[in-house]
Amino acid sequence: MLIWLPCLHFVFTRPVSVFRLDQGLSPGARQLAARHLQLWTEPTLREAELKKMRVSNAEWDFMGRSYLVWSLANIALRDPASKPLYLQTMDQIIDETLRLEKQEGMYFFLMPYAKDRRYVMQPARSLFLDSEIALMLAARRVVEEKPEYKPLLAERVNAMVERFQKSPRMILESYPDECWMFDHCVALDAIKVADYLDGTDHSALIRDWLAMAKRRLMDPKTGLLFSSFTTDGTALDGPEGSSLWMVAHSLQLLDEDFARDQYQRARKELGVITLGFGYAHEWPQSWPGTPDVDSGPIFPVFDISAGSSGMAPIAASAFHDEKFLQSLATALEFAAFPERTHGRLKYCASNQVGDAALLYAATLGPLWQMVQTGAKAR
Amino acid sequence: MKNFLTNWTLFRRAEFFSARDLLQRAIAISALFLILRLAGLKEFTGVLNGTIGSLALGWKLSAFLAVIYIVFYLAFVILVPVLILAAVILTIWQRYIRKKEIPLTTPDANA
Numbered sequence: 001m002l003i004w005l006p007c008l009h010f011v012f013t014r015p016v017s018v019f020r021l022d023q024g025l026s027p028g029a030r031q032l033a034a035r036h037l038q039l040w041t042e043p044t045l046r047e048a049e050l051k052k053m054r055v056s057n058a059e060w061d062f063m064g065r066s067y068l069v070w071s072l073a074n075i076a077l078r079d080p081a082s083k084p085l086y087l088q089t090m091d092q093i094i095d096e097t098l099r100l101e102k103q104e105g106m107y108f109f110l111m112p113y114a115k116d117r118r119y120v121m122q123p124a125r126s127l128f129l130d131s132e133i134a135l136m137l138a139a140r141r142v143v144e145e146k147p148e149y150k151p152l153l154a155e156r157v158n159a160m161v162e163r164f165q166k167s168p169r170m171i172l173e174s175y176p177d178e179c180w181m182f183d184h185c186v187a188l189d190a191i192k193v194a195d196y197l198d199g200t201d202h203s204a205l206i207r208d209w210l211a212m213a214k215r216r217l218m219d220p221k222t223g224l225l226f227s228s229f230t231t232d233g234t235a236l237d238g239p240e241g242s243s244l245w246m247v248a249h250s251l252q253l254l255d256e257d258f259a260r261d262q263y264q265r266a267r268k269e270l271g272v273i274t275l276g277f278g279y280a281h282e283w284p285q286s287w288p289g290t291p292d293v294d295s296g297p298i299f300p301v302f303d304i305s306a307g308s309s310g311m312a313p314i315a316a317s318a319f320h321d322e323k324f325l326q327s328l329a330t331a332l333e334f335a336a337f338p339e340r341t342h343g344r345l346k347y348c349a350s351n352q353v354g355d356a357a358l359l360y361a362a363t364l365g366p367l368w369q370m371v372q373t374g375a376k377a378r
Numbered sequence: 379m380k381n382f383l384t385n386w387t388l389f390r391r392a393e394f395f396s397a398r399d400l401l402q403r404a405i406a407i408s409a410l411f412l413i414l415r416l417a418g419l420k421e422f423t424g425v426l427n428g429t430i431g432s433l434a435l436g437w438k439l440s441a442f443l444a445v446i447y448i449v450f451y452l453a454f455v456i457l458v459p460v461l462i463l464a465a466v467i468l469t470i471w472q473r474y475i476r477k478k479e480i481p482l483t484t485p486d487a488n489a
Contacts, residue, residue, distance in 0.1 A: 001456075001460050003463060004456070004459050004460050004463060005456070008455065008456065008459075011455070051433060052424070052429055052430050052431075052432075052433060053429055055429075055430050055433065056428050056429055056430065057428075060429075293428065296426075296427045296428050297426065297427070297428065306426055306427045306428070307427070310427065334455070335426075337420050337423045337451075339420065348420045348421055348422075348423045348424060349423040349424060349426040349427060350424070350427055351424055351427055351429040354427055
């Protein structure tokens with residue numbers, strides 16, 4: 001055992017380029033994308049996957065769509081030759097999501113407790129839906145302009161901006177009196193991308209919101225942003241890995257230094273490499289938390305959170321932390337039960353939203369880069 | 379077939395904790411894992427992130443099948459190599475190191 005355990009990770013370690021490449025598409029990303037494209041071309045397969053996820057959490061159905069569209073935008077920018085195929089799938093996802101939201105109402109993609117109380121700000125809207133839909137529309141338009149989506153994006157952005165201005169603390173709800181850092185950062189990303197696309201300027205709003213978040217929404221012990229809070233800024237969940245890794249990546253578009261600082265703190269407080277395998281805690285040691293639908297099951301002894309470990313590759317990839325990314329990819333090979341068939345990859349221990357988040361980790365970069373540099377797609 | 383198996387020394391009942399015993403255990407675990415793998419139990423490991431393995435089978439049975447698969451998977455990737463390594467080390471020790479020790483107790487040495 002003493003000989004084998006330290007060697008075990010060698011069996012599962014692959015070069016980091018198998019998971020993510022700086023240019024072009026890595027083999028892992030190509031295989032994951034192929035699996036997701038299959039889900040959107042075979043309705044029965046998709047329905048079965050979504051049904052399984054919706055039993056646990058309706059949010060996952062929605063987030064799986066968002067991560068896939070954001071991934072496909074990055075893939076289309078990395079691989080312009082296949083752009084038509086990716087654009088077609090992005091449009092299909094966006095159109096179906098908008099149709100479901102219109103037809104079934106906003107509660108369709110929310111967990112049932114959203115109906116238990118009244119939203120503080122009326123009329124009720126969920127920043128969870130508005131932010132991710134706005135970023136889907138914006139990402140699609142960055143790859144290639146689609147005139148039909150221009151007013152739809154403007155409508156979402158205007159609604160979010162108006163509510164940010166109306167809220168006394170610039171804090172918006174995703175659930176009744178429950179607000180999420182993840183959703184605020186994605187909302188501001190969408191606003192920033194809309195500025196890039198349409199020549200608007202919301203830099204003052206973004207600057208003011210960041211100043212407010214640093215002042216009010218930060219855990220004084222760790223310097224990490226709270227994951228969820230009430231409309232008056234009272235922390236609910238504290239810093240959670242399942243949110244923070246994506247938050248750090250989202251912040252890259254808004255304030256790069258602050259983003260890097262958040263990543264380094266999260267890496268120190270939450271990221272672990274043991275015997276060559278990378279994983280992540282859900283909470284820092286100073287913040288005792290209770291497992292929930294976001295953290296996923298917490299595996300004792302090592303205190304491994306499935307949710308946080310599944311999202312950590314996004315930040316490790318975004319901040320080019322090759323050592324952590326490789327160890328996380330090694331852990332995925334070991335413990336996420338990859339299934340490779342006919343050039344397609346899925347992780348059996350994951351689900352569609354988890355795989356879509358991993359696909360995003362394997363492809364992110366070009367979209368943010370274009371907005372930051374002001375470049376236009378080919 | 380029976381003759382073939384009994385003639386094949388690896389399948390004969392071995393002394394407890396002998397090299398052959400360790401190899402037999404490694405083979406048994408590998409065979410069971412292979413059966414579970416071919417039976418498709420890997421699909422149920424989605425319970426690790428809180429997703430039901432199969433709507434038809436329900437939460438409890440899905441979780442049970444996932445646990446069985448994970449236990450045998452861990453046994454396959456952790457225990458099987460350890461058993462094989464132990465068998466190799468034991469064989470080397472018995473064949474070479476212990477043999478080298480024997481000449482020390484030859485009649486010459488006793489005289």
